[in-house]
Amino acid sequence: MKQQDIAADEQLEIELLLEAIHRKYGYDFRQYSQAHTRRRLEHRLHLENMGKFSEMIPRVIYEEEFFTQILLDLSINTTEMFRDPWFYKRIREVVIPHLRTYPFLKIWHAGCSAGQEVYSMCILLEEEGLKGRCQVYATDFNDRILAKAKDGIYPMDLVREYSSNYLKAGGTGSLSEYYVAEYNNVVMKRFLKEQVLFSSHNLATDGVFGEMHMICCRNVLIYFNRDLQNRVMELFYDSLCPGGFLCLGTKESMKFSSVADNFEVVCGKEKIFRKKRRR
Known part of the structure; x- marks a missing residue:
């Protein structure tokens, strides 16, 4: 044959x-x-x-x-805390000033995997004084991975790299302020989870998460074919409030999406986009 x-x-x-x-x-x-x-x-x-x-x-x-x-x-489970530190630095410098103008914020981490990027964002929001008026939704289709995200337990041997990323991302203190060491692991402190709702959601089949001020879905779409990428882009567009921010991974693009013209580029290298307001 x-x-x-x-x-x-x-x-x-x-x-x-x-x-x-x-x-x-x-x-x-x-x-x-x-x-x-x-x-x-x-x-x-x-x-x-x-x-x-x-x-x-x-x-x-x-x-x-x-x-x-x-x-x-x-499942897509490759992630780390403050992955691509320069992305989080731009969130601090460019996106946070806009988010400050809202009395209450809703942020969606779609395809959150084991939760490292969710906790990274929560730390950033804490340091920028926004966490207390923010609801974070962390979703994934895999319930086992979602349970790991909710537990927030990570190997100690990764912490040195996480700490380096945190400082490069503009961290204002020490990453050790946000976890407790237990044997060979670290456990993220409980207060980081207080405004986080971990729930099941499948980007391939499930519907809109409405009126979000920011959606983070980084390095997930690269595993989808073109049709599914477009479906998810439309889902994100429908889930964002006017002026809301969409954050994608470094190798991902909005270029071929049916909703591309409805977004403006905020930071090209960092793949941060903003939903246009209707005139």
Whole structure:
């Protein structure tokens, strides 16, 4: 059999597996990037000593624990505190002055993963005196990852890098003020979570989060295909109040979105956009 025929058959098996996941459990990965999906499923294939993607289908249907593992495999969980420090520095310098003009703020972290970027934003809001009048929504489709975000427990060996990022992002104190050390981990302090609501939301299938003043969804859209990226962009547009800010990842673009003309660029390098006000 030709190599291209083998690749086409394997892609068909992957599509059938994703269809089974969607029909059985309601999670929709059918419009995720083919390269990302294949890479993560190949990893599971080797760990389970399976020969074909199609062998996963009955296990996904009949073994809920195996499905849960596949869900973790397909989740996007690469993040860190104050990732891209220069992004947070620009939030402080450019976005915060606008947010100060509102009596109450609503901020949505979409695809929050294990929560490091949520806590980063909460620390920034605390230091800028805005946290007390802010409601933060942290969402992800994976309940296990969401539980980790809510716990706010991270390995101690990552703290040095987190602390360096914090200072480069314009931190006004020490990151150690915001966590408690426990054995080989750090636990984010309870007060950081007081205005945070952790809840399940699937960008591929769920609806609008209304009237947000800022939405952060960084380094998630790169794992979606063009159609799903556009759907999510429209969702963000509908979820933002006029003049609200949208923050994307460094490799993400609004260029091909159907709502691109409804946003203005605030910081090009940092991928910070603002929803235009109607005239």
